[in-house]
Amino acid sequence: MKNSRDNQLSDRRTAAADAKAALLNAYRAAQVAAEPEKAKRQAERAAVAAAREARRLEREQAKLEEKARAEAEAVERQAAAHAAAQEEANARENAEKARIARVMEDEAARKAARDQRYANRKARQG
Template sequence: MRHARNNELTDRRSAAADAKTALLMAYRAAKMAAEPAQAARQAERSSLIEAREARRAKRERLKVEERTRAETVAAQEHAAIEAAAAAEIEARQSAENARISGLVQDEAARKTERDRRYAARKARQA
C-alpha cells in the first residue's frame, strides 16, 4: 500500500508539473499570438500621444500669438493715447498763444487809438 500511495503522490506531482508546463506553453502561445495586436495597440497609443502633443503645441502657439497680438494692440492703443494727449497739449498751447497774440494786438490797437485821440486833442488845442 505504501508503494501505491507514493505512486499516487508522484502521479499528482507529475500531473501538476505537466499542468504547469501546459499553462506556460499556453501563455507563451497566447503571448506570441497577441504580439501583433499588442504592437498595433502600441502604435495606436503612440499616434494618439503624438496627436495630443501636436494639439497641445498648437494651443500653446495660439496662446503665444494671442498674447503677442494683445500686447501689440495695447501698445498701439497706448501710442494712440499718447499721441492724442500730445495733440491736445499742442492744441491748448496754440490756443493759448493765439489768445495771448490777440491780447497783445488788442492792447496795441488800444494804445494806437489812445495815441491818435491824444494827438487829435493836442492838434485841436494848438
Template sequence: MRNKEFSDRRGNAATAKATMLDAFRTAQATAAPEKAAKLAQRVAVAQARDQRRAQREQVKREEQQQLESEAAAQRAAKTAETELRKSAMDDRIARVVADEVARKAERDLRYAKRKAAAMAAA
C-alpha cells in the first residue's frame, strides 16, 4: 500500500509539474506581444532621451563657441583701444618733442643773431 501511495504522489507531482509548465508556456506566448510593445516603447524612450541629450550638448557647444567669439572680439577691441591710446600718446610725445626742438632752434637763432650783431658792432 505504501508503494501505491508513493507512486500516486509521484504521478500527481509530474502531472502538476506538466500543468504548470503548460500554463507558463501559454502565459509566455500570450505576453510576447505585450513584451514586444513594452520593449519597443523603452527603445523609443531611450532614443528620445539620447536625442534630447545630443540637442542639449549641441546647444552647449554653440553657446561655448559664441562666448569664445565674444571674448575674442572683446580682446581684439581692447587691443585696438590700447594701440589707439599708445598711438595717441606717441603722437603727443612727438609733437612735444618737435615743439621743443623748434623752440630750441628759434632760441639758437636768436643767440646767433645777437652774437653776430655784437660782433658786427665790435
C-alpha cells in the first residue's frame, strides 16, 4: 500500500484497522494450524507426567519396604538381645545355685568329718 501525503485521518484509521484484522486473522490461522501439534505436545507432557508419578510411587513403595525391613530387623535384634540377656541371667542364676549347692555340700562334708572325729574321740575315751 502506497503511503501518500494526502491521506486523511479516516483513511489511516481504516488502514490500521485492516492491518490489525489481518494480523488477528493470521494469528487465528496459525493457532488452528498449530492445534494438532499442540495436542501432541500436551499428550507427550501428560505421558511424561504419568511416568514421573509412577517413578515417584515406585520410590515411595521402595522406601516403605526398606522402612518395614529395617523395623523388622530392629525387632529381631531386640528379641535376640533380650534372649541373650535372659540366657545370661539364667546362667548366672544357675551358677549361683551351683555355688550354693557346693557350699552346702562342703559344709555338710565338714560337719560329717567333724562328727566323725567327735565320734572317734568318744570311742577312744570310752
